[in-house]
Amino acid sequence: MAKAAKTIYVCSECGAQSPKWAGQCGDCGAWNSLQETVAAPTPKADGRFSGYAGAEDTARIRNLSEVVAQENERLPTGLDELDRVLGGGLVTGSVVLIGGDPGIGKSTLLVQALALLARDHPAIYVSGEESAEQISMRAHRLGLPTEQLRLLTETCVERILSLIAVEKPKVLVLDSIQTFYTESLQSAPGSVAQVRESAARLVRYAKQSGTSLFLVGHVTKEGALAGPRVLEHMVDTVLYFEGESGSPYRLIRAIKNRFGAVNELGVFAMTDKGLREVANPSAIFLSRHQEQVPGSCILVTREGTRPLLVEVQALVDQSPLANPRRVALGLEQNRLSMLLAVMHRHGGIGMFDQDVFLNVVGGVRVTEPAADLPVLLSVLSSFRDHALPGDLATFGEVGLAGEIRPVPSGQERLREAAKHGFKRAIVPSANAPKRAIEGLEVIAVGRISEAIDAVVN
Known part of the structure; x- marks a missing residue:
């Protein structure tokens, strides 16, 4: 039986660690700054890290000239404006974080893109907010092909990973990251610790399996995405969905992109049949x-x-x-x-x-x-x-x-x-x-x- 991960509490102000939660940090005196996290593995007597068996055999220092750069395989999403923002398509094994105000159209965009991708590649939509019936109603209202699109409603990261390990999807959408939790932490879903640890496990799976991953993140009242920049450093691409409440037009902007240009802009128009691409936004x-x-x-x-x-x-x-x-x-x-x-x-x-x-x-x-x-x-x-x-x-x-x-x-x-x-x-x-x-x-x-x-x- 696998050993349960050890949790500690780390002060977000000074970095001090504590075995249990307290209202005030004992080192710097900051209030409500202790956040739950998983303890990092400690080195053994021979210098190796516990919990990473075999890592010492594969990791080695190399010259940069020895590394062969390969062209990234890209999957067209079927939406040209989304492909433009991503840098030409969805890169295999990449993790894309998309955020925006509530009701702006994040779920609509991803359902449309995944329904088109599912015709040629295995794809799974994992929802932690909406029921399967709600997603089905949206897809039928938009007139999307749903025969090949797989659906899962679950919030536990461990159960999600065990289920998708059997299906081995090429593209995976998780909506939204604030609703998921990992059993290794005791804090509630949506907390900084849960968001960080859940995303870390999903990112690790995407890199190991080559699955392209979409994460949906909520925007806080201060305008930050999924908390105090918790996720933006972990993912490959960060997209912001923007638009005025009274305007039918939606703008999707790349803030960070390891596989393309930043500040790229895609323009969509919200209609009764979903998001329609605007090929000539200047007009x-x-x-x-x-x-x-x-x-x-x-x-x-x-x-x-x-x-x-x-x-x-x-x-x-x-x-x-x-x-x-x-x-x-x-x-x-x-x-x-x-x-x-x-x-x-x-x-x-x-x-x-x-x-x-x-x-x-x-x-x-x-x-x-x-x-x-x-x-x-x-x-x-x-x-x-x-x-x-x-x-x-x-x-x-x-x-x-x-x-x-x-x-x-x-x-x-x-x-x-x-x-x-x-x-x-x-x-x-x-x-x-x-x-x-x-x-x-x-x-x-x-x-x-x-x-x-x-x-x-």
């Missing part, structure tokens, strides 16, 4: 006003390997407050304040008594500095009540000295703008193309004052 993020309105500017941003056109809207209004408001949705608010200071210092335009509201249409979050120039131009357009041309697109980083700095992949951004019918583009001087792009007039600027003159005159 849905452009409002295309019937007549030009002040405060609107088109930004050519880049998400992973894909250039994307989004509309930046600004509203500048007289403020009744002593301290005018600065509100930014989809962009960093501190950067907005910095850009307004640059506009005043190097452009001669001050907004000390004006409220400034900024929004990126469609619920997209733009984190790259290429949005600086479109932000300033949209704010200036609203402040002057002067609409920018509808065929104008722009990008560029603004420095504190008033210079317009280049951004990566300028040629691809310009080609994307030309493909969507834009006739003019204001870009940093260093991003000016060496060869003319057909149908697109490129205006290269080096200072913020030059950019202001280009849209005012």
Whole structure:
């Protein structure tokens, strides 16, 4: 009979260990910091570790030149946007963590992907939250092929591993990790110790068996995924599912990916038949006003390997407050304040008594500095009540000295703008193309004052 794992309590603040739980750490004095965990194996007298028989025979130090790098086998999920975010498909033996707000569509996406994968590969969906009847109702409502899709409702990790060891699936989904528990710990499911230990055992199984594993994680009220970054360091890929509550569009973003590019973006539309892929996301993020309105500017941003056109809207209004408001949705608010200071210092335009509201249409979050120039131009357009041309697109980083700095992949951004019918583009001087792009007039600027003159005159 296997010996039961020994549990200890470790302080999350100082790392001190205790054989039993206490409300206060005896070493550093922190309250409620002791967390249950499985004790690490101790070395024997000969230097070997107990509980890892045979490990000393297989582990050895090698030169990196001796290691033969092999191309990772990828399984297409049947959803091109999901494959894009994963880096070209699902890698054999990889562990993917997907998180998002409740009701955003995580389970719907995975049921769709697994139903398509199950036609060619053995796949099992393990649910710890929903009953088999609920999952069956969802699959039939979405019109998915379910003949080959296997289903298991269980929350004990040991029983799950014993059952899937018989079936040997190629793809495995566990929804969600907060509901599973291991019998080696006494704490309740969802605690940090249970989440960490359950995930560690599942990750170990995936690496040993070559099974591709999807883990669903809940997002806490602070925005963290499955607790204080417990899982993100253990898995190969971390995906965040985003979307506004009133919008049908859902964005899936890669935050970490050992087998592909990070910050890659996939776009879906939620319909009555599930999540539908959006092949041309630039078209849905452009409002295309019937007549030009002040405060609107088109930004050519880049998400992973894909250039994307989004509309930046600004509203500048007289403020009744002593301290005018600065509100930014989809962009960093501190950067907005910095850009307004640059506009005043190097452009001669001050907004000390004006409220400034900024929004990126469609619920997209733009984190790259290429949005600086479109932000300033949209704010200036609203402040002057002067609409920018509808065929104008722009990008560029603004420095504190008033210079317009280049951004990566300028040629691809310009080609994307030309493909969507834009006739003019204001870009940093260093991003000016060496060869003319057909149908697109490129205006290269080096200072913020030059950019202001280009849209005012």
